[in-house]
Amino acid sequence: MPKMKTKSSAKKRFTVRAGGTIKRGQAFKRHILTKKTTKCKRQLRGVTGIHERDVASVRAMMPYA
Incomplete structure (x- = not known):
């Protein structure tokens, strides 16, 4: 299976914390x-x-975060 892409808009707007x-x-x-x-x-x-x-x-838009 190919990798899923991260939405560019979500990548620019959100950051996932360590927790x-x-x-x-x-x-x-x-x-x-x-x-x-x-x-x-x-x-x-x-x-x-x-x-x-x-x-x-948001998690669906950033599958590897």
């Missing part, structure tokens, strides 16, 4: 930042995990 959880970057932090409050932008820093309902679909 098996998947991390992602925060949304709403790229542009149109002038109308967002400082508190909002500060709380959007860093990374977060993905929702438990999305884990199966």
Whole structure:
């Protein structure tokens, strides 16, 4: 059987941690930042995990991660 391909979009957006959880970057932090409050932008820093309902679909997109 040939190898399964990893979806390029998933490869760019998600990282699988050593414990098996998947991390992602925060949304709403790229542009149109002038109308967002400082508190909002500060709380959007860093990374977060993905929702438990999305884990199966992300794992299907990244079969070897």
